[in-house]
Amino acid sequence: MTTAERLSKTESDYLSQLAMATERYANRTEQRERNRTVLDTRGVLYADEPQRVEKRLARLGADWSLAMAIEKTPSEPVTTAGSTLQLPPDSFGSDVLGLERLIERNNLTPVAFLEEGTLAARAVGRITTSGPGGGHGTGFMVSPSLLLTNNHVLRSREEADRSVVAFAFQTGIDGRPLVPAVFQLEPRRFFVTDRELDFSLVAVAEHSAQGDPLSAFGRLPLSGAQGKVIIGEFVNIIQHPRGEPKQLALRENQVIDVLDRFLHYESDTLQGSSGSPVFNDQWEVVALHHSAVPKTDAEGRPLSVDGTVWTPEMGEHRLAWKANEGVRISRVLQALHEITLTGGAARLRDEVFTASAALSPPVEGSPSAASASWPDGAAHGAGPDGSTAYVTGGTAHLTVPLRISLGIDAPASPVGTVTTAQPTFTATPTLTTAPTFPRFGRSDGRSAVERDLNAALVNFRLGRERPYYDRTRDHDARAAYYAGISTTDGRALRQALTELLEETHSPRPRYKPMRLVYPWVDLHQDGKLRSIYSGRAFSAEEFIRADAAVEEARLARMQEFLLHESAAGPAEFEAEFDALEASMAFNCEHVVPQSWFTKQEPMRGDLHHLFACEVGCNSFRSNFPYFDFPGFEEAVRDDCGMREEVGFEPEEGKGAVARATLYFLLRYPGLVGDSPGEFPRNRLPSLLTWHESEPVSEYELHRNAAIAEIQGNRNPLIDHPEWARDIDFSGLWP
Template identity: 75%
Template sequence: MATAELASERQSDYLSQLTMAAARYANRTERREGNQSVLESRGVLYADTPERVEKRLARLGADWAMARAIERTQTEPASSAGSTLGLPPEGFTSDALGLERLIGRNNLTPVAFLEEGVQVSRSVGRITISGPGGGHGTGFMVSPSLLLTNNHVLRDKEDATRSKVAFAFQDSVDGSPLVPAVFQLEPLRFFVTDRALDYSLVAVSPRGAQGEELSSFGRLILSEAQGKILIGEFVNIIQHPRGEPKQIALRENQIVDVLERFLHYECDTREGSSGSPVFNDQWEVVALHHSAVPKTDAEGRPLSVDGAVWQPEMGDQQLAWRANEGVRISRVLGALHEIPLTGEAARLRDEVFTAGLTPPPVPSAAQMASFNGKPPVPATNGSQARAAQETANATQFLLPLRISIGFDAPSFSPPAVLAPQPAPASVPQATPQPPVKSPDVVSAVEKEVDAALTNHRVARERPYYDRVADAAAREAYYANIRTETGDALRRALTGLLADSHEPQPRYKPMRLVYPWVDLHKDGRLRSIYSGKDFSAEELIRADAAVAQARLARVQELLLLESTAGPAEFEQEFDALEASMPFNCEHVVPQSWFDKQEPMRGDLHHLFACEVGCNSFRGNFPYFDFPNFEEAEREACGMRESVGFEPEKGKGVVARATLYFLLRYPGQVGDVAREFPEDRLPVLLRWHESEAVTEYELHRNAAIAEIQGNRNPLIDHPEWAREIDFSGVWP
């Protein structure tokens, strides 16, 4: 094909790409303006979906409790540690700083941010396409052998055959140019491309023109996991604009919209930036930059800077820019998985997902809390590498505290379900763990401890309960609720509780229950059944020991995945959870709703409770024993085959259970041994016999901040007799 024909074809492709990007941008105008309004009025935590925000917080080592506490903390001048939270330097962590930065409370960042940016930049190179229709682009290594760029940079194997990539094409610190390392592309060894997602993946020669080792320039780890970026956050782009030496557009480039396959962001990029990696503030790749979004006329045609209709021969520099567009990296990876490859090509493709891993992978403590009560199904064949990479990415940025959590463990046998304990222990129980502790396991749990203790320190700086503010919040919450009939009241409350239950945090007692929600006014935790008190740190560390033991055991189970199928693995995991419980009680037992979210993580029915009482109650329904005051009973209460009556907290658990019945109608009483309808009077008696306390008011307000909804039985105790509960049973 002639040079002019190739150039014309490339220009036509570029014009088509610009037009499609502009159309996508225009079609999202209303949504984008809505996002901007929310960003200006409420902030980054509210412009995106609650699910995406929760995943982003988890990736930062934070959660809704910490985020809301930081939001509500009075702004103070930055301390020597860089925090606006008033924490002492030893109590301040990079996680807290990252969260402040996300929320917009603090623009400081560790110096290591720049050092890591320099490291990741080594994997970014300038692509030069020689011959007819040639030009420049940007690409980056994503495995030991493969480089990622745009389809419109390398459209086919022919383009790639006459192309090279130069690493270290940049200036040194003294302003003098470095000597670049130039490598030939090898599309005959590997080349895949996708025009719709505008990506090409190509092999690079392992040695450069002067004998340089390709491995010396590293690679960027890619992840399909969600939670890497939110609307309103800022991104960083390392690029070779117009083929010039390597440059960076640093942070002040805001994500303005998230589409199914694309991100829109404001950024200073130019021709030649195509194929650049788009990073978040943790230097994770979130997108493959592929197009600017031009200003257009009424017919959708790109405009030049002087307002005329732009033509390719005018040059990219004459385009009037509006924004930029990148392909979401998770979508690129998803498409790459689906390409049927065999032999050496399949092996090279798999390296994008597996290179650098040390099997077996270890789920993070956060992942353990988000399994919905079920284990990760052991991966096999092609999916094994994918699952392994996601697990590895989840722990990639752990910042350990080097906390020692130990207990005597002469041996470790496969777990079995504990029989109900005849007498609960007076202190939280730490379950023995395997004698060999994986560094990844220890690091994952230490991160959870770190975040939980930071949550606790931040929360304790706040007033325990603001009666005036909560009264106003309560009035606004129920403003549209009418009480004409009991059935109408029940239906209205169920709808309100469901609609306002946003976000829906996963089950994480160490992070969400102990640090603030379940505290009493003296700053202590009290077992809901026995009344024994503990410090928040006691239960955090005790649960951390349990999490560490669970994780170590899961690692052992993963080693057996070749011989154990999903059913056997799930059974083993269920036994593991039963034998290693946390010091947290679900007043509505998890088995009644099959450990499903959002029920499992709903804070309104989660309470601190030492392991002994937790096991003693089991999943027995509540019961009112006629001779309870005279009978011999354990410290937790009394249990017989008909049910369980707690020693303490009857009014509290009654109101929590009534909330659950309203919030999740049909979930309780559908099988034998769950709370039957004819025991509703038990809950109503307990509710009326023990008035709502300041502790419950504090809990209710704290939970409303985290998950949005409230407990009507705490806010309006008189409604208990007005609500027609008959409709909540199956």
């Protein structure tokens, strides 16, 4: 028998919950109105914080490039494929339909949405408490044994002891009521409550009074991962309003604000809905519904549905609501982890986190982090020494006795492979045993590379339906972007531009040329890619498929390394990553070489200095700084340009690479030029000469506008070439 309660000064009665929700709602009025304005004028991709939107897109298997392409493509009548886009059925999957639905381009959804919702609904039941203070609420199973609801539904072990939960209390498809299965709650076996976050977690009997097994009703895994919902999205709530048979509020509930611990959304939940699960469109639980915000008069008194001042004698069903509030499920999990439990209670608590692993990795630091179960095909593994690994949110995590964590450019969602990029290592000072690294499995469905490949090809095909460059629109955007910038003082101009470029660089996409550079950003007006140094023309699809093949080969090599090099440490991993990048390069050039900034983000993925470039030219340039040779005879030369120990001069694209380098210097002052072989200050005149000798082309104008759509900032040297001689660049070197 174990009861754990996190004490709080907050009163636990329902009216207190209403008062606190009302206060939180009132305190966020200005921000909420701003959210509504952005939703009305720009859409759901812009109302929330860019990092949250990025994580949401990643969880949907998409990114800003694909989102922008869909958003900018004119709507067409719905095709037989189910999309508003003129694409053949095999050109897209749920990622495209999910994005269309997210940005309100298309309300269609696969029929599996209803089937998954039906499965989710089975785990939701009506709670009934008898005796003093009794009533109804809603709860849902989150592990094989535990049910989650509100603290104000089950305030204490004593109340829970007088309570039951009924599953299948609903109407069948024939319009007749089903026979509910009623289970006794068992708080003496497990009961945890948190007054401040308004949740209670309680054990449920394994069988109903009629002998029905609890396992027949399933459970809803809880995930602490970010990216489950953003402002402007619609959520779904399965509930027992006023104790009535189970009902569903479907996509009429818009999230209007995200607080640190709560979500505010507009919906039709009623009394008795307390304790209901709040779902996104993928039927992931995003919040625990717990309170509503009543309408009030000028004196702050709650109003009834007929407009009069409400009093408790009227009953809560007479209250007039204006919004609802749910507790973010990630905060519930965090609080649950922090509660100290032992023995059987601890094991039951751990099952909540283990169940969560069915959809995503456990919350960092959770008690089940080392023992979580993983779905078939997920990117995961476990070593004999207790090491574990998983891939999520763009990062591959390996936890071993050394506790090494690799930050790499993994695909957007958990997959069965590991992509290769420069790792970031964090390790404890001592190592007592040699780490064993697991082999990552592969998904039975599309691989991560296949998903990226298909998304890139969709983006490329969408681009052919878009105007290549809208001069009028871009002129207006440019004027708004630099409003208030003064050019009277070179140093002040440089500082103002640096601040502007950093402030507006949001989101900050990670390096993924296959999806972000080739399909749209780097295209020329004829729909071709041109190698930045040689000028050779390639089809976008050619580069996309070539990089996909390289990525697959890299993944295979890294998996072999993880399998055979069990004693490898940070130095060995770093060397292997470097060797892979050197031997299997993408067709993408960093104008400022990656080695100069140790392959770190956001520099690595900053689109302003990424250009299509065949591997041969990429390797020929290597990491030599740009140099203006006085003649050709003394230099090693091929179709890509000229190279000697002092530097590299491109055969083509000098103006474009000069402007990209000047952008980089402005955006990241003091980052390069502090080591031998990096861009020295005395090379600045060469860049300025290249900039002036090759004027900005329509290709660069298109690039600049396309990049601004994806990552928010612009290149001032493209927008205002005349500023090159006004800017005081002297303060940009270490």
